[in-house]
Amino acid sequence: MTADWLVPGYDQRALGALLPGAAAALGHDLGRPAVSLPAAERICVVVVDGLGHRMLLERPRAAPFLSTLMDPEQCLVAGAPSTTATSMASFGTGLPPGRHGLVGYEVMDPDRGELLNELRWHPDTDPLRWQPHPTVFQELAARGVPVTQIGNPEFYGSGLTEAALRGATFVGLTRLRDRVDAAVDRLREPGLVYLYWADVDSVGHVHGWRSAQWRRTVRALDRELARLSRCLPSGTLLVITADHGMVDVPHAERLDLAAQPGLWSRFRVLGGEGRFAQLYCEPGTPADRVADLARQLADWIGERAHVCTRVAAIDAGWFGPVEERVRPRLGEVIVAGREPFTLIDSRTARPHTLSLIGQHGSLTPDEQLVPFLRSVS
Numbered sequence: 519m520t521a522d523w524l525v526p527g528y529d530q531r532a533l534g535a536l537l538p539g540a541a542a543a544l545g546h547d548l549g550r551p552a553v554s555l556p557a558a559e560r561i562c563v564v565v566v567d568g569l570g571h572r573m574l575l576e577r578p579r580a581a582p583f584l585s586t587l588m589d590p591e592q593c594l595v596a597g598a599p600s601t602t603a604t605s606m607a608s609f610g611t612g613l614p615p616g617r618h619g620l621v622g623y624e625v626m627d628p629d630r631g632e633l634l635n636e637l638r639w640h641p642d643t644d645p646l647r648w649q650p651h652p653t654v655f656q657e658l659a660a661r662g663v664p665v666t667q668i669g670n671p672e673f674y675g676s677g678l679t680e681a682a683l684r685g686a687t688f689v690g691l692t693r694l695r696d697r698v699d700a701a702v703d704r705l706r707e708p709g710l711v712y713l714y715w716a717d718v719d720s721v722g723h724v725h726g727w728r729s730a731q732w733r734r735t736v737r738a739l740d741r742e743l744a745r746l747s748r749c750l751p752s753g754t755l756l757v758i759t760a761d762h763g764m765v766d767v768p769h770a771e772r773l774d775l776a777a778q779p780g781l782w783s784r785f786r787v788l789g790g791e792g793r794f795a796q797l798y799c800e801p802g803t804p805a806d807r808v809a810d811l812a813r814q815l816a817d818w819i820g821e822r823a824h825v826c827t828r829v830a831a832i833d834a835g836w837f838g839p840v841e842e843r844v845r846p847r848l849g850e851v852i853v854a855g856r857e858p859f860t861l862i863d864s865r866t867a868r869p870h871t872l873s874l875i876g877q878h879g880s881l882t883p884d885e886q887l888v889p890f891l892r893s894v895s
Contacts, residue, residue, distance in 0.1 A: 521883075522856055522882055522883070523824075523881055523882065523883075524595065524881055524882065524883050524886045524887070525598075525834060525835060525836060526595045526596070526597045526598055526614075526835075526836070526838070526881075526886065527595065528551065528597065528614040528838040529551050530551050530553055530554070531553075531593075531594060531595050532551060532594060532595050532597065532608065533594045533596050533597060533605055533608055533609055533759065533761070533888060534550075534551070534597065534609060534611070534612050534613060534614065535551040535552050535553045535594070535612065536553055536563065536594065536609060536757065536759060537563070537610070537612055537654040537655075538550040538551065538552035538612045538654060539552040539553035539554065539555045540555060540561050540563060540654075540710060540755075540757065541654060541657070541663075541710075542555070543555040543556060543557050543558050543561060543755060544557075544558065544559070544561065544658070544663060544710065545557070546657075546658060546661055546663065548654065548657055550612040550613070551612070552612075553594070553890070555755060555757065555892070556755060556894065558753065558754065558755035558894070559753065560705045560707075560708050560709065560750070560751060560753065560754040560755065561709075561710050561711070561754070561755045561756075561757065562701050562705060562710075562711045562712075562713065562746070562750060562755070562756050562757070563710070563711070563712045563713070563757045563758075563759070564712075564713045564714075564715070564743065564746070564757070564758045564759070565606075565609065565713070565714050565715075565759055565760060565761060566715050566718055566739060566758065566760045567602060567714070567715065567716040567717075567720075567760065567761055568716075568718045568719025568720075568722050568727075568760060568761070568763070568764050568876070568878070569718045569719075569739075569760040569763075569888070569889065570760060570762065570763020570764055570884060570885065570887060571593040571760075571763065571887035571888055571889050571890075572883065572884050572887055573727055573763055573884075574588060574889055575588065575590060577733065577736070580732075580733040580736040580737055580740070581736050581737070581739070581740040582740060583743060583744035583747070584740055584743065584758065584889070584891060587758070587891035587892065587893055588889070588891065592890050593887045593888060593890050594759060594887070594888050594889075594890045595886050595887065595888070596608075596760075596761060596762045596763075596887075596888050597614065597615055597837075597838075597886075598615060598794070598831075598836040598837055599615075599621070599622050599623075599790065599791065599793075599794035599880065600762035600763065600794070600878050600879055600880065600881070600885040600886050601622060601761075601762060601791055601794065601878060602623075602719070602761050602762065603620045603622070603623060603636035603637055603678055604620050604621060605761035605762055606620075606678065606682045606683065606761060607619075607620035607649060607678075607681065607682040609682070609761065610653045610654060610682035610683040611649070611652075611653050611654065611682065612654050613651055613838075614837060614838025614839065615837045615838060615844075616837035616839050616840030616841060616844055617651065617838065617839060617840075617841055617844070618649050618651060618682070619648060619649055619841065619844040619847060620636050620648075620649060620678075620681060620682065621837060621844060621847050621848055622636065622789065622790045622791065622796060622847075622848075622879075623635065623636060623637065623789075623790060623791040623879070624636070624789040624790060624791070625789055625796065625848070625849075626787075626789060626796075626798050626846060626847050626848075626849070627643055627847070628847065629643070630642060630643065633787060634648075636677075636678060636681075637678060639676060639677025639678060640677070643677065645677040645678070645680040645681035646680060646681070646684075648677075648681055649681035649682060652685075653682065653683060653684055653685050655667070655684065655686040655712075656684060656685030657685075658685070658710060659685050659686070663709055663710060664687070664707065664709030665685065665686040665687065665709060665710045665711075665712075666686055666687045666688075666689060666700075666701075666704045666709065666710070666711045666712070667679075667683055667687070667688050667689065667712050667714075668689045668690075668691060668697045668700050668704075668711065668712065668713045668714065669688075669689075669690065669691075669697075669713070669714040670690060670692070670714070671690030671691065671692065672690070673690065673714075674690050675688075683712075686712065689704075694715055694717075694738075694739065694742045695742060697715070698742050698743075698746045698749070701746060701750075702746065702749045702750055702751075705750060705751055706751060713746075715739060717735050717738075717739070718735055718739060719764070719876075721735045722764050722876035723764075723874045723875070723876045723877075724873075724874065724875070724876070725875065725876070726766040726875040726876050727764045727765075727766060727876050728766055743758065747893055747895060748895075750895040751895065752895055753894065753895065754894070754895045755892065755893075755894055756893045756895065757890075757891065757892050758889060758891040758892075759888050759889050759891070760888040760889055761888065762878045762879075762885055762888065763878060763883075763884050763885045763886065763887060763888065764876045764877065764878045764884070764885065765793070765855075765858055765876070765877055765878065765882065765884050765885060766875050766876055766877075767792070767793075767858045767859060767860050767875065767876075767877045768858070768875070769875075771822075771857075771858050771859050771860070772792070772859070772860045772861075772862050773818070773819060773822075773859065773860070773861050773862070774862050774863065774864050775788060775861065775862070775863040775865075776863055778818065780814075781811070781814060781818075784799070784807075784810075784811045784814070785797040785798060785799050785811060785850075785851070786800050788861075788863045788866065789849060790849060790852070790879065791877075791878075791879040792855075792860030792861055792862055792871075792874075792879065793854070793855035793859070793861075793877050793878060793879035793880040794852065794853075794854050794855070794879030794880050795849070795853040795861040796848060796849025796851075796852055796853075797811065797815075797849045797850060797851040797852075797853070798849050798850060799850045799851075805829075808827055808828075808850045808851060809827060811850075811851050812825050812826060812827050812851045815851060815853060819853065819859075819861070821856065821857065822855065822857045822859040823853050823854055823855045823856055823857075823859055823861070823880075824853075824854045824856060824881075825851065825852070825854075826851070826852055826854075827850060827851055827852070828848045828849060828850050828851070828852060831852050832845070832848075836881070854879075854880045854881055855877075855879070855880040855882070856880070856882065860877055
């Protein structure tokens, strides 16, 4: 790690080590890297989408309860790329992205020859084939541990849920207050409850995470999580984390591939996300042409991003060990933002995507570091 760059280690500090740590606290060693947690019969794990460790450190007054649990030196590392689909798969399986295979927001599905949006999914892509490894929830359920997942009703049976989080009893509720009540009710008996909340990420994307709207959203979250802590049965271990952080990127700091017609013929499609763009070439493109595309992009982008080939990113350990089935899902060239910067292609990007201010996906500490907050009721 440097001041502006963090290559994930996929060890006991990884987000993917959290659920194996919770399993160990419940008395079940899953044989995967695990965070250290105190033994408990009841555990509630909360994932707040988009609430980075450094964001909490910088805005403690927005979250007075969460700030009481903060230790500036205690946090987890999300993984590459720092985006929801990848992080939730790491969280759910305890594996690095190169093994579970959910390697970005939009990545190539080699069987269909098209991009797969790993949040929205596609009916022709089988989530169990896409991610065949057992989840932590499955392993705990097989050992007789009651496991409950509480989240958006539309997540029930979704591709991402089936790929990354299968095995838990699903409870779909819209309001955070109702999710907190459901978690408290489920934990009247021993077991594990996982609760997810997305509003912090959504507001940060639209308004930026330094906005007044973001602060109001975090304050509302903080009040409900404080109530959760107060209401959980005695002896319950509460763990709060996130899937990634966020940086604000002014629209003036976007680079648009549509303004570079000389590059259009060099790649087939742009995937990934703005701060971790993945460029896919035509099948069979020689390595020297891929390297030349990477050099052209690096010359154009300069110090704003780290540009490398897929081979170089894998060799550098960005994704952990990479299974052969996963390699073709990664772009031949990867552009990972260092400064506040995004790479877009306005010819194909959705208007909503082009309007966003808060961004994530890259390997900066602001995006990679997520909270590791703990308390015992």
